[in-house]
Amino acid sequence: MPELLLSLPKLRSRKIDWVEIASSLTVRFFTLVPLLVLLAILGKVFIEGSGRMSWSFLTEAPAEGMTQGGIFPCIFGTAAVTVLMIIMALPLGVGAAIYLVEYGSSSLLVRMIRAAVNNLAGVPSIVFGLFGVGFFILFVGRNIDRALQTGLLFGQPCMLWAAATLSVLTLPVIIVSTEEALNAVPQSHRAASLALGATKWQTIRDVVLPQARGGILTGAILAISRGAGETAPILFTGCAYFLPRLPVVEFLGIPMINPLDQFMELSYHIFIMTTQSINAQATRPIQYATTLVLIVLTFLLNLSAVLLRFYFRKRLGRISL
Amino acid sequence: MPIFQDADSPKEDQNAPREVLLPLGESSLDFQRFITSKKFHFSEWLMEKLLLIAGVSSVLIILLIFIFLFKEAVFFFQTGRLLDLIGKWVYDPWDEKTSFKMMWQAVSEIPKYSLIPLLCGSFLVAIPATIISTILGIGSAVYLSEIASAKTREILKPTLELLAGIPTVVIGFFMLAVAASFLQEIFHTQFRLNAFAGSLGVAITTLPIIVTLSEDALRAVPQELRNASLALGASKWQTIWGTALPAAVSGISASVILGFGRALGETMIVVMATGNAALVTGNIFSSVRTMTANIAAELGSVDRGSEHYYALFVVGAVLFTLTFFLNLSSEIVLNKMRRRLRM
Structure with a gap:
């Protein structure tokens, strides 16, 4: 016993353990790497892109073989296609999430849906592009044309099919975040509503969904940001190298987005300007400025999603207390 | 109820x-x-x-x-044969002999649709990308879950999400316009755009996936295990190496498999940064063409119903099957972990 007590201070005395120090320095460094990469990309694009940035760059159409002018048609196209995309994807995704959380027990069907959603999230984006061409344009579009006798209207690349392809791609994003939002609603609120005599759907509509609104909104914003940044699925389903007009049609005297027209898009614009333009080196400033616009757009969307989620989590936490 | x-x-x-x-x-x-x-x-x-x-x-x-x-x-397979997907016997008028050529050369007198150079390219990009992002990713995950304070984590995790939110075309552009020349100066490579430049770009996109999922796996390890290890006199790092990481190994490997699947399916970065030359090679500094880049580069200019068009769908089907099984195995590993941790 005395020997043990004597040896205790020895145990407690800390030798400098180089392995410990090296390990903790290494993981700190490893964590820094992604941040540095993020900073490098943002910094470079900001520095190079801000030179070409001006109000007219944002509001004018490209001119002189895309070596001059602005990128307004690309911004318009990106906005239009993401709006169409979210109109298609949001009801489907939210509905699927409600079914999974509120109606699905752990049945085989629910497990199948979960597996499908997970797999959908992992399908390469170019495969969605192939699917868009093979299914939406050549199968659905051509068959609509045949049925309506419209010649070649639906059976060709256009904004409608690009948006449909993107909505398939963003579906898992919406489902997963909506599920999370629904699960965060306390079970006791559902029980209270049901105990008051409300039916299941009334409970979902009036009790669960209003509380999950924030989470669903976050998911929608994330989906929009993802859709706005994807290029591969729309390469062959509706993007145009250059269009002299906006994809707008007059409907009952009001100008509307024409979903059956092709469109220009920001990320596709960056892609073709860097790889397929006649003189890629000369148009570098335009490429940087376009990239800056795209980054700022997706960055703001993602940031607002992160902040929204933070805010709603905090508020939900207070409620359930 | x-x-x-x-x-x-x-x-x-x-x-x-x-x-x-x-x-x-x-x-x-x-x-x-x-x-x-x-x-x-x-x-x-x-x-x-x-x-x-x-x-x-x-x-x-x-x-x-x-x-x-x-x-x-x-x-x-109406016109092509299964062997065509590996290579073709082609008579070469210059050498005056017939040789077995493994090439993807869709627009030529004798079109060749070998998948070997494309598979070569895909793996030559995806494997280094996965290795890089696994090393960095597990390190970051350990830091986030075991060492960082709650406050640091609250700042770092959204930042990682922002990194994940950068459009891939932007990363591709950055690799093409900035990083490729920089890398060429360091490594003195023959091609400015090569598999290595592509794999670095792809690693940026797979990193957030691996970090997030590995961190989840580490945080799912019960605190009691760590306490027990610390109580036995193990140091913090001995606990991490000997207890936390082994307990989370299935979750971490699931994240790596998922990251590998993403790396195989990445399109825009590899189209822009790998040079797009369909070569059968093991050299990481050579230009390559991946399956995804091949579809992206050629689908725009083919006629529907031509052999070339169907060949591109063969490439897509192979790609889909590969990623499908990778996703599936990652899910099976994850489910196994969940079942074990519930016990």
Whole structure:
């Protein structure tokens, strides 16, 4: 016993353990790497892109073989296609999430849906592009044309099919975040509503969904940001190298987005300007400025999603207390 | 739960509750009629069915992707043979002999559709990318879950999410315009755009996936295990190496498999940064063409129904199958971990 007590201070005395120090320095460094990469990309694009940035760059159409002018048609196209995309994807995704959380027990069907959603999230984006061409344009579009006798209207690349392809791609994003939002609603609120005599759907509509609104909104914003940044699925389903007009049609005297027209898009614009333009080196400033616009757009969307989620989590936490 | 569901299950006669509820007065009778009326049940039933359709739609979409990829891919074999996907015996008038060529050369007198150079390219990009992001990712995950304070984590995790949110075309552009020249100066490579430049770009996109999922796996390890290890006199790092990481190994490997699947499927970065030359090579500093880049580069200029068009769908089907099984195995590993940790 005395020997043990004597040896205790020895145990407690800390030798400098180089392995410990090296390990903790290494993981700190490893964590820094992604941040540095993020900073490098943002910094470079900001520095190079801000030179070409001006109000007219944002509001004018490209001119002189895309070596001059602005990128307004690309911004318009990106906005239009993401709006169409979210109109298609949001009801489907939210509905699927409600079914999974509120109606699905752990049945085989629910497990199948979960597996499908997970797999959908992992399908390469170019495969969605192939699917868009093979299914939406050549199968659905051509068959609509045949049925309506419209010649070649639906059976060709256009904004409608690009948006449909993107909505398939963003579906898992919406489902997963909506599920999370629904699960965060306390079970006791559902029980209270049901105990008051409300039916299941009334409970979902009036009790669960209003509380999950924030989470669903976050998911929608994330989906929009993802859709706005994807290029591969729309390469062959509706993007145009250059269009002299906006994809707008007059409907009952009001100008509307024409979903059956092709469109220009920001990320596709960056892609073709860097790889397929006649003189890629000369148009570098335009490429940087376009990239800056795209980054700022997706960055703001993602940031607002992160902040929204933070805010709603905090508020939900207070409620359930 | 059955108590709450009484309203949806009109098992007994609608008039039956009347006698029971009579003492409670007319208003409660109205209420009873209100919640058991037929019309109401119809909308309940309709909503459930609509939501079911929405839920089933993702299963349907996966099936449709499967059907439409393979349907078009099968047409390739009308004219092509299975051997064509590996290589072709071609007579070379210069050497005056016939040789077995493994090439992807769709636009030529004798079109060749060998998948070997494309597979070569895909793996030459995806494997280094996965290795880089695994090393960095596990390190970051350990830091985030074991060392960082709650406050640091609250700042770092959203930042990682922002990194994940950068469009891939932007990363591709950055690799092409900035990083490629920089890398060429360091490594003195023959090609400015090569598999290594591509794999660095792809690593940026797979890193957030691996960090997030590995961190989740580490945080799922019960705190008692760590406490036990620390109580036995192990140091912090001995606990991390000997207890936390081994307990989370299945979750971490699931994240790596998932990251590898993403790396194989990445398109825009490899189109822009790998040089797009379909070569059979093991040299990481040579230009390569991946399966994804091949589809992206050629699908725009083919006629529907041509052999070339179907060949591209064969490439897509191979890619889809590969990533499908990678996703599946990652899910199986994850489920195993969940079952074990619940015990």
